[in-house]
Amino acid sequence: MPSLKDLRLRIASVKSTQKITKAMQMVAAAKLKRAQEAAEAARPYAQRMASVIANLAKGASAAGGPRLIAGTGRDDVHLLVVMTSERGLCGGFNTNIVKLARSEIRRLRDAGKTVKILTIGKKGADALKRQYGPMIVGHIDLRGERVMNGDVAARVAGAVTDRFEAGEFDVATLVFARFKNVLTQVPTALQLIPAKAPDDAPTVDLGGARYIYEPSEAAILETLLPRYLSTQILSALLETQAGFSGAQMTAMDNATRNAGDMIRTLNLRYNRARQAQITKELIEIISGAEAL
Amino acid sequence: MAETLRFALVSPERELYSGDVEQVDAPGVEGEFGVLPRHAPFMTTLKSGVVRIREAGGVTAVFVRGGFADVTPDGLTILAEEAVRLADVDVSRLEQQIGDLRADASDPGDEARRGRAAERLKYLEALRAALPA
Numbered sequence: 001m002p003s004l005k006d007l008r009l010r011i012a013s014v015k016s017t018q019k020i021t022k023a024m025q026m027v028a029a030a031k032l033k034r035a036q037e038a039a040e041a042a043r044p045y046a047q048r049m050a051s052v053i054a055n056l057a058k059g060a061s062a063a064g065g066p067r068l069i070a071g072t073g074r075d076d077v078h079l080l081v082v083m084t085s086e087r088g089l090c091g092g093f094n095t096n097i098v099k100l101a102r103s104e105i106r107r108l109r110d111a112g113k114t115v116k117i118l119t120i121g122k123k124g125a126d127a128l129k130r131q132y133g134p135m136i137v138g139h140i141d142l143r144g145e146r147v148m149n150g151d152v153a154a155r156v157a158g159a160v161t162d163r164f165e166a167g168e169f170d171v172a173t174l175v176f177a178r179f180k181n182v183l184t185q186v187p188t189a190l191q192l193i194p195a196k197a198p199d200d201a202p203t204v205d206l207g208g209a210r211y212i213y214e215p216s217e218a219a220i221l222e223t224l225l226p227r228y229l230s231t232q233i234l235s236a237l238l239e240t241q242a243g244f245s246g247a248q249m250t251a252m253d254n255a256t257r258n259a260g261d262m263i264r265t266l267n268l269r270y271n272r273a274r275q276a277q278i279t280k281e282l283i284e285i286i287s288g289a290e291a292l
Numbered sequence: 293m294a295e296t297l298r299f300a301l302v303s304p305e306r307e308l309y310s311g312d313v314e315q316v317d318a319p320g321v322e323g324e325f326g327v328l329p330r331h332a333p334f335m336t337t338l339k340s341g342v343v344r345i346r347e348a349g350g351v352t353a354v355f356v357r358g359g360f361a362d363v364t365p366d367g368l369t370i371l372a373e374e375a376v377r378l379a380d381v382d383v384s385r386l387e388q389q390i391g392d393l394r395a396d397a398s399d400p401g402d403e404a405r406r407g408r409a410a411e412r413l414k415y416l417e418a419l420r421a422a423l424p425a
Contacts, residue, residue, distance in 0.1 A: 044307040048300060048369050052362045056335070150304055150373075214322050214336035223337055224360060227373075234304065 298367030
């Protein structure tokens with residue numbers, strides 16, 4: 001049976017923990033709102049871009065096209081770009097992304113492919129380093145970035161395309177969490193290179209007409225494809241940020257509630273113990289008086 | 293009522309315009325072009341310049357910095373790298389930014405920074421030139 005003083009100290013400590021989690025929850029909620037707005041504002045561009053690519057890909061001959069869309073013609077070396085958050089305290093957010101990455105790695109290795117890993121975000125790097133250390137070829141640190149914008153996306157896209165140009169891999173897949181709502185983030189694997197238009201991108205029936213390209217089909221593809229890549233990375237970064245804030249908010253909300261429950265139980269025990277002590281003292285006084 | 297075409301202008305940050313319009317004039321790399329309803333499928337890269345959107349209510353002018361235009365039987369989509377409505381530009385602030393960047397661009401210290409400032413300056417000066425004095 002803990003003493004009254006011990007109980008008092010524990011209640012105080014849980015209360016201060018609750019204050020911290022409550023504050024973190026509110027900060028996450030504010031960040032979530034901004035991140036969600038940014039992610040939603042970026043969606044129309046990404047969608048339009050996807051349907052333009054889908055139109056182009058339909059018209060472009062796959063074999064003669066640029067390597068970013070046609071691939072290297074091989075399928076041996078895979079690069080997994082694993083995008084997670086820089087910080088923790090967000091429930092299962094990073095764990096779920098890493099879990100998907102692990103199952104992708106296992107699937108590819110079972111198929112006899114070579115797998116290389118590029119990590120973005122500290123949490124994923126830490127989790128994968130233990131098991132797949134030698135396969136990690138690089139890490140991109142985003143701790144210094146306050147806002148995710150085109151420049152950050154261009155840096156990440158550059159790191160991926162440089163490796164591709166150097167012939168380090170044949171296929172690149174991005175593993176990240178798509179933001180569905182505050183409670184749900186869906187871990188997703190998205191093929192970056194060779195560029196593939198999403199299956200649900202609307203394509204247009206040209207009615208037999210041929211596209212006119214200015215200045216030329218090749219020149220357009222050459223500028224459009226790197227932009228497509230960084231657009232996809234940007235939207236993944238924004239979704240990750242929104243998802244992380246959402247997950248953190250939920251986790252901290254739960255923690256605050258748990259702390260509240262704990263304080264209630266501890267208070268009950270404290271009051272009982274206090275009451276028991278008072279009763280005991282009274283009995284001692286009364287029995288002492290009776291004995292006289 | 294005149295025939296209309298569906299038009300959307302988006303930048304990575306947001307969707308600036310979406311709706312039915314009568315005509316759109318845009319700055320292609322190989323020259324300005326106008327798009328009317330039932331245009332043939334056409335795709336081009338854009339240079340920096342003004343996109344004019346003509347609709348029943350009048351003309352809206354939007355300044356874009358590079359991008360792509362995609363004309364399909366469905367309509368026209370412009371993917372701009374950066375876009376701003378001319379009516380939303382604050383001239384005095386813009387001029388101050390241009391002044392600041394000029395100072396940055398001639399700053400002998402940091403090479404990378406100078407290059408960035410020069411690029412940004414080119415865009416803002418083009419934007420300034422597109423505005424009425």
